[in-house]
Amino acid sequence: MNTETDIGMQTPLPSVLAFSNIALFLDFDGTLVSIASHPDAVTLPPRQRRLLSTLQTRLKGALAIISGRRLADMERLTAPLPLTLMGCHGAQWRDSDGTRHAERLESEATVHLGAALTEFSQRHPGTVFEDKTYAFALHYRQAPQYERACRDTMTRLWQAHRDAYQLTEGKCLLELRHHACHKGRAVQRLLDTPPFRLRTPMFIGDDRTDEDAFPVVNAHGGFSVRVGEAAQSQATYRLDSVEEVLSWLERQTRSMSR
Template sequence: MMEYRTKVPPLDCSDTALFLDFDGTLVDIAPTPDAVVLPADLGLLLCRLEEATGGALAIVSGRSLNELEGFLRGFDGVMVGSHGSEARGMTPPLEALPEGLEAAQTEMRDYAASRGLLYEHKSMGAAIHFRNRPDAGPEVRAFIDRLAITNPRFEVQPAKMAYELRPAGFSKDGALQLLSDLPAFLGRRPVYIGDDTTDEPALDWAETHGGFGIKVGEGASCASQRLPDPAAVLEWLRAGGAR
């Protein structure tokens, strides 16, 4: 784990490839996934940053792609959803639904309902949130682990107060590798911003490929930079986009 610098370097859009997580990074974590509150200028800000970076801007999230598109109407840039398994603006990494997806989703939905937990449906997987019952974390993890054993096309993805199944072989750092080969991103310094354990591989990828990562909020991280919350992220982005 790295020591954090006291001040994040200014965003230089002229040579940066900018990769942004969504929940906990651009918007505050909400009690339920559909209850996030969007900053009024978020769509405009992303459009301005996309122009300033010459198109080298991508949203990289664990959210389903259709959810991201619904939240970020007005921004038509590159988006990667479901931890790198689906994308807009590039060749879809996973062209067909994984075998066994519907059955696994049904098991997770039924399990969550029987224990008063929150089930989150995703286009390429599913998640169970236990924010309302923190004591249920170990039980949920054990259930998800067992489900992954019987469904080898999926892997367990820990997240903040949640566990999910995602397609095996896909991750946010893998998404950054694919994106970095696109013409708009080629040769630019990667900067990744994220808040969760799901973001650590991508933060590390940026650090080891000539750029840096920005960890949002508390918790250990491989990133060399840190911002306290989404409001600070937006302030940093606005300052860079205004250049």
């Protein structure tokens, strides 16, 4: 568990740093592209496409996008760039040569959770059950009167499957997330293999789930970068916005080409 002293406010990232030996890990939504009203409305604009392509070359392949989206979704958004991609917070991934991998799931648990939550949402109109393969989310935004019932059910299901799942909470939603969904584990997995190995890690992200990656990056003497206003976070550095992320990275690519 982290203590208060580990969690500080962030300082702005230096405008230029020795970038050629970085292993760069990027979150997607809210980091590389602005958050849209619906996740399906997001595309990868030409500016980001150019930047990722240049970074991939200059960093000799030590670039990965690590997102909560499904891997197939990330492949569709970034095609045809030959990037290392991780979906479902690292539970599924694709090497830059196109080889796909996925953490194994226990079908007994997934079938039980899927059936129980489908039945629950049918019996509690307005609640929404979302099967994200490695995570099961129960939303109650449209049915706040069922918050208690949602909590009781998700807690009961978590107790039955706590060896493989953790229970997390978001805005009007509860989520049972498989242990494989962990951006810190995802970063460590990549840092153990070429071309990421022996490089200094940098992780840039804006999400609560990115907090799992920051301590891993810090332990490797790397750069943990939170996107947004200064906040209680494990990140050491900060960039203000998506626009600042893009211009900061573009500046590094220019300095590397000199």
